[in-house]
Amino acid sequence: MKAWVVVRNSTSPKDALQLKTDLPVPAPVMTGNNILVKVSHAALNPADMHFMNVLPTWLPFRRTATPGLDFAGEVVATGPAAGDEFKVGAQVAAAMGTIHVTFGKGALAEYVVVPADMVSLKPEAMTLGQAVGVCGVAGQTAAIMVAAADIKPNQKVMINGASGGVGSVLLQVVKAKGAVVYAVCSASNAAMVKRLGADEAIDYNAHDPLETFVAEKFEGGQLDIIFDCAGSQPLYSNSPRYLKPQGKFISIVGGRTQGIVPYVRNKLRPVFLGGTPREFQLLGLFPAGVYARQAAKWVDEGVIKEAPIDSEFPMEEVVQAYEKLAGKHAKGKIVIKVSA
Numbered sequence: 001m002k003a004w005v006v007v008r009n010s011t012s013p014k015d016a017l018q019l020k021t022d023l024p025v026p027a028p029v030m031t032g033n034n035i036l037v038k039v040s041h042a043a044l045n046p047a048d049m050h051f052m053n054v055l056p057t058w059l060p061f062r063r064t065a066t067p068g069l070d071f072a073g074e075v076v077a078t079g080p081a082a083g084d085e086f087k088v089g090a091q092v093a094a095a096m097g098t099i100h101v102t103f104g105k106g107a108l109a110e111y112v113v114v115p116a117d118m119v120s121l122k123p124e125a126m127t128l129g130q131a132v133g134v135c136g137v138a139g140q141t142a143a144i145m146v147a148a149a150d151i152k153p154n155q156k157v158m159i160n161g162a163s164g165g166v167g168s169v170l171l172q173v174v175k176a177k178g179a180v181v182y183a184v185c186s187a188s189n190a191a192m193v194k195r196l197g198a199d200e201a202i203d204y205n206a207h208d209p210l211e212t213f214v215a216e217k218f219e220g221g222q223l224d225i226i227f228d229c230a231g232s233q234p235l236y237s238n239s240p241r242y243l244k245p246q247g248k249f250i251s252i253v254g255g256r257t258q259g260i261v262p263y264v265r266n267k268l269r270p271v272f273l274g275g276t277p278r279e280f281q282l283l284g285l286f287p288a289g290v291y292a293r294q295a296a297k298w299v300d301e302g303v304i305k306e307a308p309i310d311s312e313f314p315m316e317e318v319v320q321a322y323e324k325l326a327g328k329h330a331k332g333k334i335v336i337k338v339s340a
């Protein structure tokens with residue numbers, strides 16, 4: 001089968017990746033609750049590039065490591081305990097588990113083996129190419145963010161990075177909860193975020209520094225929740241100027257690139273040592289079927305109406321697709337057409 005493999009650790013996808021065309025299809029004999037999926041689409045995530053760069057290629061289990069988390073496709077074989085829901089022919093979407101990708105069993109391959117409890121059936125109203133992001137990391141991350149926030153109707157919620165893969169899904173769910181949504185993005189994405197449900201788009205380029213503008217707009221602390229999908233330390237440090245005392249600042253940007261510093265600084269440093277007196281949460285997704293199914297349910301219920309897609313690339317052009325992602329201005333998901 002065709003699959004991309006990481007041939008060297010690098011921050012440059014061009015140096016890190018090679019397309020192989022002669023890899024064996026995995027698991028000809030299916031065991032347990034595993035399912036074999038013929039992948040029609042994959043979608044890219046910034047985390048893929050961390051895996052490529054960080055996990056050494058000399059590790060025995062990373063010799064032909066395939067990257068990629070999000071996939072969608074058709075079930076072509078099942079293990080004896082896979083259950084009735086995921087029969088041969090079922091169309092599914094999900095994200096590979098962190099452990100699968102660590103061991104090089106990523107989504108940028110024509111076939112993947114995954115436990116049935118990691119996946120969701122494709123929502124009726126979406127194609128596989130649309131479901132791949134919604135039920136993948138973006139939609140799953142939106143699910144953990146919404147669960148952490150406990151959003152109430154009419155609360156004022158700001159989303160930083162609202163036009164990206166995660167933000168564009170999160171925005172629709174937050175709006176459906178009845179919140180008043182302020183979406184931070186560049187001017188070229190204002191129309192899109194408004195279409196997705198934002199009450200107002202805030203152009204961070206026109207209002208630089210953003211926190212000064214936001215402090216004037218929400219003077220005295222009017223916001224209930226800030227979701228940060230772009231990773232801005234000043235936005236948190238200044239949050240007492242615009243976030244209510246009992247408000248929440250929920251970020252998903254941290255991890256390897258910034259180490260545990262934001263977590264320690266923002267979460268554990270007491271106010272008398274200069275800490276910011278607002279609740280800070282740094283969330284990390286471990287992909288799971290329960291989140292994929294939550295995202296699919298939101299589509300079925302009409303909460304998620306759209307799966308914004310920045311672009312679709314053929315399997316052969318994954319390097320160009322990652323280069324686009326690395327530019328950090330994707331409008332929704334970058335999708336790969338893996339096979340027919």
Ligand SMILES: NC(=O)c1ccc[n+]([C@@H]2O[C@H](COP(=O)([O-])OP(=O)(O)OC[C@H]3O[C@@H](n4cnc5c(N)ncnc54)[C@H](OP(=O)(O)O)[C@@H]3O)[C@@H](O)[C@H]2O)c1
Pocket residue numbers: 045046047137138141160161162163164165166167184185186187189204229230231251252253254283284285286325328329330331332333
């Ligand atoms: N913790 C977790 O479990 C988890 C899960 C998923 C993602 N993440 C992280 O969350 C971040 C977003 O992921 P994603 O998949 O949504 O990425 P993405 O699709 O690449 O989205 C990037 C978005 O960021 C916006 N952006 C860039 N610079 C900005 C700035 N200075 N201020 C405000 N917005 C800015 C861009 O909007 P404009 O083009 O309009 O500027 C773009 O829409 C990444 O850092 C990713 O690693 C973490």
